[in-house]
Amino acid sequence: xxxxxxxxxxxxxxxxxxxxxxxxxxxxxxxxxxxxxxxxxxxxxxxxxxxxxxxxxxxxxxxxxxxxxxxxxxxxxxxxxxxxxxxxxxxxxxxxxxxxxxxxxxxxxxxxxxxxxxxxxxxxxxxxxxxxxxxxxxxxxxxxxxxxxxxxxxxxxxxxxxxxxxxxxxxxxxxxxxxxxxxxxxxxxxxxxxxxxxxxxxxxxxxxxxxxxxxxxxxxxxxxxxxxxxxxxxxxxxxxxxxxxxxxxxxxxxxxxxxxxxxxxxxxxxxxxxxxxxxxxxxxxxxxxxxxxxxxxxxxxxxxxxxxxxxxxxxxxxxxxxxxxxxxxxxxxxxxxxxxxxxxxxxxxxxxxxxxxxxxxxx
Amino acid sequence: xxxxxxxxxxxxxxxxxxxxxxxxxxxxxxxxxxxxxxxxxxxxxxxxxxxxxxxxxxxxxxxxxxxxxxxxxxxxxxxxxxxxxxxxxxxxxxxxxxxxxxxxxxxxxxxxxxxxxxxxxxxxxxxxxxxxxxxxxxxxxxxxxxxxxxxxxxxxxxxxxxxxxxxxxxxxxxxxxxxxxxxxxxxxxxxxxxxxxxxxxxxxxxxxxxxxxxxxxxxxxxxxxxxxxxxxxxxxxxxxxxxxxxxxxxxxxxxxxxxxxxxxxxxxxxxxxxxxxxxxxxxxxxxxxxxxxxxxxxxxxxxxxxxxxxxxxxxxxxxxxxxxxxxxxxxxxxxxxxxxxxxxxxxxxxxxxxxxxxxxxxxxxxxxxxxxxxxxxxxxxxxxxxxxxxxxxxxxxxxxxxxxxxxxxxxxxxxxxxxxxxxxxxxxxxxxxxxxxxxxxxxxxxxxxxxxxxxxxxxxxxxxxxxxxxxxxxxxxxxxxxxxxxxxxxxxxxxxxxxxxxxxxxxxxxxxxxxxxxxxxxxxxxxxxxxxxxxxxxxxxxxxxxxxxxxxxxxxxxxxxxxxxxxxxxxxxxxxxxxxxxxxxxxxxxxx
Numbered sequence: 001x002x003x004x005x006x007x008x009x010x011x012x013x014x015x016x017x018x019x020x021x022x023x024x025x026x027x028x029x030x031x032x033x034x035x036x037x038x039x040x041x042x043x044x045x046x047x048x049x050x051x052x053x054x055x056x057x058x059x060x061x062x063x064x065x066x067x068x069x070x071x072x073x074x075x076x077x078x079x080x081x082x083x084x085x086x087x088x089x090x091x092x093x094x095x096x097x098x099x100x101x102x103x104x105x106x107x108x109x110x111x112x113x114x115x116x117x118x119x120x121x122x123x124x125x126x127x128x129x130x131x132x133x134x135x136x137x138x139x140x141x142x143x144x145x146x147x148x149x150x151x152x153x154x155x156x157x158x159x160x161x162x163x164x165x166x167x168x169x170x171x172x173x174x175x176x177x178x179x180x181x182x183x184x185x186x187x188x189x190x191x192x193x194x195x196x197x198x199x200x201x202x203x204x205x206x207x208x209x210x211x212x213x214x215x216x217x218x219x220x221x222x223x224x225x226x227x228x229x230x231x232x233x234x235x236x237x238x239x240x241x242x243x244x245x246x247x248x249x250x251x252x253x254x255x256x257x258x259x260x261x262x263x264x265x266x267x268x269x270x271x272x273x274x275x276x277x278x279x280x281x282x283x284x285x286x287x288x289x290x291x292x293x294x295x296x297x298x299x300x301x302x303x304x305x306x307x308x309x310x311x312x313x314x315x316x317x318x319x320x321x322x323x324x325x326x327x328x329x330x331x332x333x334x335x336x337x338x339x340x341x342x343x344x345x346x347x348x349x350x351x352x353x354x355x356x357x358x359x360x361x362x363x
Numbered sequence: 364x365x366x367x368x369x370x371x372x373x374x375x376x377x378x379x380x381x382x383x384x385x386x387x388x389x390x391x392x393x394x395x396x397x398x399x400x401x402x403x404x405x406x407x408x409x410x411x412x413x414x415x416x417x418x419x420x421x422x423x424x425x426x427x428x429x430x431x432x433x434x435x436x437x438x439x440x441x442x443x444x445x446x447x448x449x450x451x452x453x454x455x456x457x458x459x460x461x462x463x464x465x466x467x468x469x470x471x472x473x474x475x476x477x478x479x480x481x482x483x484x485x486x487x488x489x490x491x492x493x494x495x496x497x498x499x500x501x502x503x504x505x506x507x508x509x510x511x512x513x514x515x516x517x518x519x520x521x522x523x524x525x526x527x528x529x530x531x532x533x534x535x536x537x538x539x540x541x542x543x544x545x546x547x548x549x550x551x552x553x554x555x556x557x558x559x560x561x562x563x564x565x566x567x568x569x570x571x572x573x574x575x576x577x578x579x580x581x582x583x584x585x586x587x588x589x590x591x592x593x594x595x596x597x598x599x600x601x602x603x604x605x606x607x608x609x610x611x612x613x614x615x616x617x618x619x620x621x622x623x624x625x626x627x628x629x630x631x632x633x634x635x636x637x638x639x640x641x642x643x644x645x646x647x648x649x650x651x652x653x654x655x656x657x658x659x660x661x662x663x664x665x666x667x668x669x670x671x672x673x674x675x676x677x678x679x680x681x682x683x684x685x686x687x688x689x690x691x692x693x694x695x696x697x698x699x700x701x702x703x704x705x706x707x708x709x710x711x712x713x714x715x716x717x718x719x720x721x722x723x724x725x726x727x728x729x730x731x732x733x734x735x736x737x738x739x740x741x742x743x744x745x746x747x748x749x750x751x752x753x754x755x756x757x758x759x760x761x762x763x764x765x766x767x768x769x770x771x772x773x774x775x776x777x778x779x780x781x782x783x784x785x786x787x788x789x790x791x792x793x794x795x796x797x798x799x800x801x802x803x804x805x806x807x808x809x810x811x812x813x814x815x816x817x818x819x820x821x822x823x824x825x826x827x828x829x830x831x832x833x834x835x836x837x838x839x840x841x842x843x844x845x846x847x848x849x850x851x852x853x854x855x856x857x858x859x860x861x862x863x864x865x866x867x868x869x870x871x872x873x874x875x876x877x878x879x880x881x882x883x884x885x886x887x888x889x890x891x892x893x894x895x896x897x898x899x900x901x902x903x904x905x906x907x908x909x910x911x912x913x914x915x916x917x918x919x920x921x922x923x924x925x926x927x928x929x930x931x932x933x934x935x936x937x938x939x940x941x942x943x944x945x946x947x948x949x950x951x952x953x954x955x
Contacts, residue, residue, distance in 0.1 A: 172374055221450075225580075228411065231396040231404025244412045248579040265408075269397040273390070280386060287379050291370050299370045303378065314385045321392050 008356035009060075013285035017056075017333065017348050019278045021049055024259075024334030030241050031255040031262045032336070041255055041336050048338040052345035059349030063357070064118075067350075068297050071122035075142065078115040081108035082149035107339035109150050109158045114343045116146055116162060117169070117304030118350075124173040125297040136179065139170070156202055157327030161311050163187070168307035169300055172290070209325035222258065225250045226320040230264030230272075237268030255336045257328055260320045275334075279313050282348075289355040298354040305347040413588065414445075414578045417484075417549070420569025421515035423596030425529060425559060427605040428634075428833050434529050434560075436515035439651075440496045443484035446474055449508030459509055462498050463488050477550055486551050489651040490516050503583070517553070517650035523643035524612040527671035528603065528635075528831060530558020530770065531649035547571070556649070557669075557770045559599065559831060566835045569596035597836040602634035602845075610941035611639040614919070614934035623902075623921035623931075624672035624810045627938050630818035630907055630916045632847045633827030635767070637938060638811075640675075642668040672922065674767060677775035677807035681893025682735045682875075682927070683903045684756070684802025686820060689732060689866065691755035692743040693859040700862045702728045710741035715794045717741050732866025733874035735890065737801050744800020749791060752799050753779030758854060759816045760826050761808045766848070767829045775808040803894055814918040817905045819854055820863055821887075821913035826851035868910050876904060878932035879917075884943040885910035888917075888935070890927030899923040904931035908939060915942045 025045045032041040127135045143166045150159040208220035229245035243265035251258045263271050290302035309332050316331040318324030330340045425434035460467040477485040532553040555561035572593035576584040611625035627637035692698040708722035719737040731739030762777030780791040787805040798804040819826045828848035837843045867887035870876045875890040888906020902924025907916040917935040924930035
């Protein structure tokens with residue numbers, strides 16, 4: 001890294017990221033203000049953000065090609081982390097997603113998403129084009145093992161994210177469309193088996209997504225209440241710190257998965273548009289990084305990171321407004337949760353990394 | 364390094380397009396939710412956080428004529444369920460049932476009954492103890508949808524005493540609700556079902572207040588948004604005198620009899636000073652919602668404790684009816700105070716023989732009243748005839764409702780030759796007039812009718828409508844005394860009255876009614892022992908005093924009490940003693 005590269009830093013991406021981070025912190029303050037210790041989440045956010053910005057700098061500085069070369073050990077680390085969760089992870093919300101780390105705990109599946117973007121990108125980069133099954137099958141196995149481990153936790157949301165990342169990266173890597181179609185068909189065919197493997201609460205969530213009135217006081221409760229919260233914000237919201245759905249705890253998980261309801265309720269349609277605009281800038285710059293990357297590895301990594309953030313955004317916001325089933329997927333940069341924030345900021349760092357190395361450096 | 368890399372631009376643009384499309388979907392959905400349907404969701408969020416609680420207004424206090432409370436209210440806690448917030452009935456209801464110690468089914472059926480109005484709290488149990496309140500408050504998080512309401516509970520200070528007079532409360536029925544919805548009644552409200560509670564419902568009922576609270580997702584109240592205080596019901600002052608009521612109650616209890624009634628009335632204005640019926644019930648049971656088992660016990664009791672025997676049932680009057688015969692004979696001029704009769708112990712009419720207690724020989728009319736000599740009245744009755752007797756009985760207020768301001772009053776029966784077939788389904792026989800002259804046959808009256816008749820005898824011939832209300836407040840809370848309603852005037856000539864008074868005084872002083880005699884006050888009265896087809900004769904005593912300036916009429920009635928002079932007169936005496944306390948200090952009743 002040198003001074004010339006700094007000229008190619010994508011400041012719009014940095015600004016959008018910082019905007020989401022700071023705005024998200026403010027929203028998190030509103031969401032947790034009535035908690036027994038109102039400052040504990042804001043303090044954690046500051047700590048996570050500081051740590052995350054450090055990680056961002058590291059992921060920007062290190063050449064992504066060097067990272068890519070480490071793809072085999074990184075994959076082993078990913079699988080090992082996920083397997084560890086299954087073995088020693090402690091139970092949270094009926095699911096094993098955490099590894100205790102002294103006073104902290106971290107969620108390997110959040111990190112796994114980013115690591116898989118890196119390893120898949122390098123793996124796919126090894127093949128000029130994916131025209132034979134001998135090339136495709138190892139890639140599928142590469143992704144399937146972590147996905148199965150994540151399903152095992154069980155974490156449907158994250159496994160869906162990884163599946164989406166895989167699909168987007170296969171697409172970008174030039175996988176023939178008939179194979180893409182075949183994989184989609186296979187995925188649909190597997191759906192009934194997957195349904196059988198689901199926990200009861202997961203099936204309920206999917207059913208109430210289709211019809212919340214099936215169980216208005218149980219599984220449908222969160223969905224109904226979150227729609228009420230977002231809808232009642234109307235055009236300009238009830239005002240910061242004025243959301244009754246938020247302050248009176250009608251929304252479960254209002255500081256994590258359902259934090260968008262606080263934006264919708266307190267800042268209204270206008271506030272939601274501002275947030276979506278920041279994400280739009282972020283996604284636009286990520287798309288630009290993918291297009292301007294100097295090599296295939298950069299493009300594929302950028303596509304993976306772009307897909308990760310976009311999928312999180314659509315599933316999370318979609319969930320609060322009844323467009324997507326309730327799954328435990330955080331809103332990037334805004335929801336409480338250190339592991340996810342670190343992974344998102346590291347991903348942003350990688351995008352900056354790819355972007356500023358887009359031009360051949362002339363000595 | 365060569366720059367020969369060409370990114371897959373086509374596919375990247377497709378990915379971009381997908382993202383733009385999804386972004387568009389989100390914006391569209393948010394527009395729909397927040398802008399198009401925003402108002403509707405805002406209302407839902409308001410309904411979420413706002414709870415309206417009813418502050419139950421206390422009912423008006425019922426006082427006796429001297430301002431002593433008879434029926435008041437005491438604070439209590441009611442356990443209720445908000446059906447919409449009962450998220451997990453299968454868990455919460457058994458828990459609540461365990462705390463309340465009542466079957467789950469009963470709770471379920473109460474909730475089920477209120478299904479039509481899910482926004483109103485369903486009262487599960489009224490008047491729970493402090494320990495139940497504490498247990499529910501402690502386990503609030505485990506009992507979502509269960510709330511505690513602070514509500515006044517009706518308190519009948521004297522329990523069974525005066526129960527038939529005061530009446531009782533019950534939860535408003537669907538029918539009453541549909542009739543009174545515009546008056547602000549709601550499901551689960553208590554409403555007067557009988558007695559004063561029902562007749563003066565509109566006075567006694569207060570206006571419920573409202574407490575608008577902000578609650579959190581668990582239904583915990585956080586702050587008061589608006590409070591409209593409850594307006595207590597207006598008080599009612601009854602004509603009842605607590606001391607006389609107590610004397611009547613205790614007199615009936617002490618008699619050892621199973622059923623009967625006492626009525627005490629002021630002959631000058633128709634004010635009822637005491638009205639008691641035996642057996643009785645505790646209206647406090649109804650104040651907190653009577654249980655099915657208690658209700659069954661009360662209604663299946665063959666003695667019918669909820670029936671007021673003072674107004675709600677008619678009985679054969681027996682010799683008390685001789686006052687009617689005597690009055691008719693005096694008014695019709697077929698007898699005077701000096702008329703003599705030969706009373707051999709029986710009266711023969713064709714092939715029928717009417718019996719007397721014993722042979723009296725030759726007696727005058729006063730002695731006839733004094734000893735209640737049947738033959739004297741047989742003779743007069745036969746001469747008067749059935750139509751005349753029945754006309755006098757009606758004129759004196761028998762066989763028709765008195766119009767008292769209470770519920771459940773019956774008419775009784777005064778048969779006559781022209782109406783007997785219609786009234787009792789049998790033809791009129793010539794002997795019926797003879798039988799009727801001593802209050803037998805198909806004649807039935809209520810104790811209150813007898814009291815009204817006696818009052819007209821005492822006060823010089825004015826038939827007054829008996830009433831229990833002394834004073835109430837109008838809508839502006841200004842006191843309104845109840846009017847004295849004169850139903851008929853100048854019923855009897857002074858000469859008739861003089862003979863009646865003399866005869867009735869003689870009966871108490873040295874005749875059948877001696878058990879009611881007081882040393883210091885001149886009491887006049889008549890006993891009765893009325894044969895009836897259901898058992899031993901009914902015992903009656905109807906009297907008034909003091910002679911000359913009567914202030915009190917007492918009627919004591921004991922169902923199957925055998926002899927009026929033995930069982931009814933002593934009960935009347937207790938009431939008379941309470942009304943006219945003995946002047947000697949040592950003989951005065953000590954307060955208990």
